[in-house]
Amino acid sequence: MTIRKVAVLGAGVMGAQIAAHLVNAGVETLLFELPDQAGEPNGHVDRALAGLKKLDPAPLTSMARLSFIQAANYEQHLTRLLECDLVIEAIAERMDYKFDLYHRVSPFIGEHAIFASNTSGLSINALAQALPARLRQRFCGVHFFNPPRYMHLVELINCRETNPVLLDQLETFLVSTLGKGVVRALDTPNFIANRIGVFSMLATRHHAQAFNLGFDTVDALTGRYLGRPKSATFRTLDIVGLDVFAHVVNTLRENLNDDPWHKHFELPAWFAYLVDQGSLGQKTQRGIYQKIGREIHVLDLHTCEYRLSDATIDEGVKVILRDRDWAKKLAGLRVHAHPEAKFLWAVFRDVFHYCALQLEFIADNARDFDFAVRWGFGWDSGPFEIWQAAGWQQVAGWISDDIAAGRSMANTPLPAWVTEPARTGVHTSQGSYSPARQCDQPRSTLAVYRRQLFPDRLAGEVCAYGVTVFETDDLRMWHLNEGVAIVSFKSKMHTVSDALLDDMLRVIAEAEANFSALIIWQSEPPFSYGANLLQLMQGVREPAVHAGMFDKFRQAASRVKYTAAGGASLGKLFNAATGNVPHVEDVVAKFQRVSQRLKYAQVPTIAAVDGLALGGGCEFALHCTRIVATQESYIGLVEVGVGLLPAGGGCKEMVMRASSESQRFASDDRVDVFPFVRRYFQQIALGTVARSAEQAREMGYLRASDRIVMNRFELLHVAQQEARALTATSYCPPLHQRQIAVAGRTGIATLTAAMINMHEGGFISDHDYEIGCRVAAVMCGGEVNAGTLVDEQWLLDLERHHFLALLATGKTQDRIEHMLKHGKALRN
């Protein structure tokens, strides 16, 4: 069965957002709520849909998607459930409510359909009792994480009667159609991710109190230093909502009487006090933290007052935390005398201890366990991965010592499998350990995973990326024996340097000679942050011919400064100091050459975009034969942010698109390119970044022929299929366009008028105005009559000319310097 139509029951926070994600994926979706007795029957759903527009981060990939969610209510539309292949229940977490609803809807669940609950805490087997026996075979739990568009994890939980074939079908749908990461969980309270995530928070809170650390200090310690989200522990609680968290802890306390840690499933008095006061976190603007003006304040338990938050931590501890080696990190923390270090070790110890004991009861194997925590809580590494990386036996020994010494939160010894002498961890290239089966469990063989050529990896798994064609400092060209070449960048943030441009010219020539297609694919996002700004700055500071010795020295010094700001190597610093850097104009021309080669190569070129594709990265993608992008791609021409304009063919490409659109929509041969070019001008002049691939399509960065992929691990597979399709249909590169209509002088004047109003109104600076005028000049094809026909080179020359003119200005150089130093755009 293919799932084509889905009903979501319950238009609450989760239900409405799940419906949103379904339409993001192009699935026909009905959203049900109780009928509104007061007004329009679908009033409740309509209001929930209106609420979706305001949520941040946006649950919809495009506002236009909203209209695809069909509103329905249980009074008028129950029979429409019969049309659905999947029905997801997402109403309030009350057994009695759910039982009532199940009784009501079960006669209308189609004979073929899957019925699933999005419950986060209730037992799936208990819920199944509300259903007739025939339906129990088609019932399961499908637990999405909030926000469902962005959180990769979905936990799939069967009840005793669930038909395994249906679970496989549902998993296929969740993975490929919705792009999620599916983990099979056992039917235990709060399943895997919440069980462990919540325990980790409780342990963190427990030890924070024991070591007398403030919430702000704890968050500074338990965030990015541990490879977890910046919101760390208590800020995450504020986002989740203190009331929601209390409810989840309550579920644990009520249902896990035999858990050796049961006495710790409690919340302290201050927690209840905040909840009673209505300080529930972000949704009430106050919780453990509070934003006052621009300052973040934090609750201080000593004074019971809010004070300015302070993220400083001990310098010695910081040095340990900066180490990327988990073995050194944990060993260092364990022996360090500072309470912050002792606290961190204690938390790790008790979380590891808890995970080791619970693994066999809540998950099939350690891979499911670690992925659940990673994908559900945004940790870079799961608890077992960290343990394994830190040295399995060593850490196990330390934990056992602490248990014996009575320092741990519970005194149950580690399970026997943990301390088997031969054990070096739980993840191996054969699979991940399953205590229940007492063996390493390989990955799922479900057909859908064949689409994932390089699935998410675990520490301990090795991965070989095909056969190398050639490799340089900046990129690697390789293939998978399919005749399709793949190029992956090695530079930081996959930025484009002068050397990478040379390499790309070689890659394209090599692909034309020996392969049927070329794919640009990165093993990790981003696709590319664009041009290497550092190198640009170095080029600008190239000594002028007549500069005196002092000037040369000063320029060399500033080159070193910029190079150092970008964290470059000593060799690069030396090159910078001696002025051994490429001339900027040559680099820009080369960039354009690479773009044009990508476009006109004798074999199809495919940009497989995931994550950010900014500036030059976007320009590369625009020139490829096809873009295959994940839905979570953020594409934009953002050069104005550093005081520049797209000069790698980006402006040119958008002008060409405007011109062909205007010709398509022309009436009586009267072509007016201006309205089309104006849209693109605005996007470039404002540096707008698309917030999804769907939005990139609306903005014209993706064409009708470009593809959107929901699961980023399927990206390379789809790109290869696309390459095959292009090759199979006798690919010819596009013919050179020599009749590109431009908006000319009148277009420039009209855009200038808009900018004058913004400038005079104080909305843009003098330099913004200058940049805008130059973008307008390029986008309108220069000072020519409106409707003049030009060729690509004409536009490329304009790009280069205005790019260099901007780069020569002090304010643009200041912007670049600021970006290199602070990673943020400067408004000057």
Next chain:
Amino acid sequence: MNKQVQEAYIVAATRTPVGRAPRGMFRNTRPDDLLVHVLKSVLAQVPTLDPALVGDVIAGCAMPEAEQGMNVARIALLLAGLPHTVPGMTVNRFCASGLQAVAQAADRIRLGEAEVMIAAGVESMSMVPMMGNKLAFNPAIFENSEHLGLAYGMGLTAERVAQRWKISREDQDAFALQSHLRALAAINHGEFKGEITPYLKEEYLADLESRSVQRSCLELSQDEGPRRDTSMDALARLKAVFVQNGTVTAGNSSQLSDGAAAVLLCSGAALARYNLTPVARFVGFSVAGVPPEMMGIGPVEAIPRVLRQTGLHLADMGWIELNEAFAAQALAVIREAGIDPALVNPLGGAIALGHPLGATGCIRTATLLHGMKRKGQKYGMVTMCIGSGMGAAGIFESL
């Protein structure tokens, strides 16, 4: 001073209610249909007059293109059932177009070259946006800084006026609130009943349930713009939109609107011949230019000019319709020209009632003539500022 050969009299004046744009009650109503409606209505008020006697129909429109393009006056008069022997023309003086049409129609009569004329104004800002469907500035504007004002948005010019004449945000908001309160009171007292001819709106929508075209009819008789929910607080909360930290907001600016109006004029001889009762006498009209970036101050130049022309004084005026393009410019004009604020817009202005650009001059003429008649006043004025830096003022004598 007065070189005319005969007087021009207004015998009928009417208008549609004014709708909000672009999502208001006339969002699906074509402007030429609105014009047809007021042409029919104004003729219906003089049933003894044979429409074939109309010498010309002059309609003002500020963005005469698309649904209101192609010489909308000629199209509408034929659709209104006037014989094809009656000519028509469209004139454009932006926000003064409707008043310009009245003046031009009067001039034909005053010159002795016409006996009966219709002047009108029409604008659908729902269908044709401000600045039209295709904006294309002349590059020469930007070659010389003295012409940059031509590229200024109207809001920016209002900020310039506010700055130069020191009109505070509070004064602008208070003026805006007063406009709404006056308009609401006027509606409550039925003050607009005489001038508005209700419009029967027909809509054709797809009914997806019954799979048929659903035709609906709705009679509209009341201006849509005035807001009951406004207050100084609500106005103060709005952000300045044209200048960072400026004073001009959506709340103290005129509204985007749809509407139409028509006025029937004739000579003294025609009054007698066709047994018509005059409502007012057209006294005079004047336009003047100011710097484009100060467009809102235009009336300050036009008003003295028309007073000089007509030999009248501000003190003679009992009622002044001063178009509220922006509270900032209206207040600057009131202060600079020395106008008694009590005489200005007693029934509210464009901030509350709306400003369908090319129609406004004719609409406010209708308001003035009906109002003066009710209140028994003698002289009144319609004046407004005009985009690209002009002002216009016309004087009428109520009879």
